[in-house]
Amino acid sequence: MSSRDSILNKIKSNQPSSVNELPDLSVLGLEKFDVIETYKTVLKGIGGFCEEVSSLDEVKNYIATHYPTEKRMITTISELADIAETDWTSDDPHSLQNVELAVIKAHLGVAENSGLWVTDAILGQRVSPFIPQYLAIIVNKNDIVPTMQQAYERIGDLDYGFGTFIAGPSKTADIEQSLVLGAHGARGLTVFLMG
Amino acid sequence: MKVGLFIPCYVDQFYPQIGIASLELLQKLGCEVSFPMDQTCCGQPMANSGYAHLTGGCDTNFVNNFSEFDYIVCPSGSCTLHVKDHLHSKENEAAATHIRNNVYELTEFLTDVLKVEAIEGNFPYKVGMHQSCHGQRGLKLSQMSELNAAPFSKPEQLLTKIKGLELVSLSRKDECCGFGGTFCVTEEAVSVKMGQDRIKDHEAHQVDYITGGDMSCLMHLEGILKRQKSNIKVIHIAEILNSI
């Protein structure tokens, strides 16, 4: 008998005899609060920067004045082609190791934890939000939902190969609980709230 | 109402004043109280050591002693909890069930059954409340700091009319003192460290007395205080409530 079969047989005979019902999730996430204000406060609290913008031009200006434009920048947004590369999505992911800043979009954001949901459909490459030194993400204000309950309602049964919630810059507190930003992923995250 | 007084074995033999205070307090509040002379122990030390299967005789004796009372009251949260959770009797399960349903720790008996809001008394000292774990998390005598829930405390509520008593607010409101039954000797180093840390919290708030509902915890803390030659004393809450 294969391990698979022996494991499944053992589980079948050992699990409880009746199935416990699944709980109702619709009672969760109903609290009303200012979604944008909460998003901004939480993002700041976890070390991210927030810029409210109304156009991609404002994004361009911000990047030009806050990031070393002589270093390599990549983006998935075609309108930003004049400040960052757009034709890297089929390259070997290792070749992105020298990227200083990646500018991408998010599908939605979650106010309670400032997380931004991205999938490989809009990441260009899976490694794109992790390998650069800095990360900037653009999200529409009306795509900010209150809690993870609404986030998964929005995601629904979307098919993707890879997706992730990104909340703030990468970090660690493994050395005597001292918080250090920029562990292995981006050292800093700027979120552009559009709208 | 007929109240059977259940006195923990170590209170009987080392801290009789707590039994006396409990008896007198209940009588003052109008209860007809008796102490069944043939009671021995609730069996908790054995059960917590993994020997629950040996407590049959002890449990039967408990049932024999207490089945005739309307209520069984005990000045100890952990003994009360043990009886409430674990008392069974092959010979007389109905009686065991009656006891389990009507056994109360002293302070909760006052607030929940006698519906006393607070007791008049006199104790002009700075006091730190030690929340014994079994009473707090087991019997729900007061709110637990881990939970996102409304605060309350039956013992503290009872103390609000004690003249001169200043209840301090500790840094760690409900951390365990480290007694834990046989734990106090089988894991002596950790047990003592936990007790020392609790004491440091009370010291930092300059208490004169540490009080609580379980003399086992207080006995452990007192042992450390005495070894440290500290001026802080311990007192069971029954004695404060019975102060006048």
Next chain:
Amino acid sequence: MKENTIDHSTAAATFNKDVERVNWHDETLWFVRSKRDKSAHAIPEWETLRETASNIKNNVLSNMHHYLQEFEAKAKENGIIVHWAADGDEHNKIVHSIIAKHGVTQMVKSKSMLTEECHLNEYLADNGIEVIDSDLGEFIVQLRKEPPSHIVLPAIHLKKEDVSDTFHEHLGTEKGNNNPQYLTEAARKELRDTFLTRKVALTGVNFAVAETGEFVVCTNEGNADMGAHLADVHIACMGFEKLVPERKHLGVFLRLLARSATGQPITTFSSHFKKPREGQEMHIVIVDNGRSTQLGREEFRNSLKCIRCGACMNTCPVYRRSGGHSYHNAVAGPIGSILAPNLDMKKNADLPFASTLCGSCTNVCPVKIDIHDQLYKWRQVLVKEGYTPTSKTVAMKGMSAVLANPSVFKIAGKAGRFVIKNMPFMVNNSMNAWYNQREMPTPPQESFREWYAKRQKESKDKK
């Protein structure tokens, strides 16, 4: 497996010899508990979330057979290769065979407590495969050749001076430079090179979704992703209890996990892996290693609901003052103490007794495992199975006989104070451990029952 495991009590006594360090360890972990409290108290529906998560996991345990097959079928549809390992040894062999198939001798790993449980690193090292742990805490303890002491904060037992010494020795950082920023930067540079060069990456699994065949890996550092998205082969290892039924259930667990663990609203990255990257091979190894046995233990089954947040360790007053290593298991603390006896009763008989049964752990558990009740129940099992010393059993039998017999109790009590003679914590001789650091209470003139009997007699005489 080590032959002579040091029992918890002995290890804890050693740990407490360095008073300053135990204070620091205790305060640091209490601080993490406080952060958890702040975070939990900011969510009005926190207790409802816990109840919901608990019920989801109850459902999973009761329908595991179905969900596992559903997960496997969906994962395969997604292009993931699924393996099954009955025990740790088989798990190690499977991982090794995947690596060997690709002709590779180096692997980068992100945190997986399961692989600690299976002793994967040692197995691979014995077979000529170098494994580098990329989680900073794991990286540090790996360099120091010690196991992690906490499932979420692997290096919590180390001070920055310890890390500085270790990095100076292995990475050539400046001697005496304790700055966490500086040290983290050194690790970042070193591990970045590791990520860029390793063809095989191994990750753990925080949650696996039966409905969609995807799995989720949560990190703050981004190390799981850096490894996986740059490697040709991604191996993910999971205990089968990591399942959740549907994707939407992730919403509940991701709201609870980081808040319970460290007080953060969510980890920086919550990565959902559904299909391999184009050109990449993705493997999942589903592991039993005693879990199916635990599933059959009605009293202990609920321990399988654990989502490995570590909250129970942070709140446990004993764990904070004894350190993870004194539990001699990959998973330590309260949850470790109810999981480990299932794996090896003899080796782990001490663990359920390393507790005062205060119940704090049960209150912080995001999936409402009745941890302290299970600790009590394991004690009964271990005694029945004969894993406690005979002397203790003899003493207990003696005590039980006296306590069942009031007349014997009263004689024992009167003449020699039953309690002081029999209660283990009160035995009145200098060998009693109580005396090390505590005074014994002084016996009063008369016991309560003597006082009461006298009073009864007096009132009778008066009549």
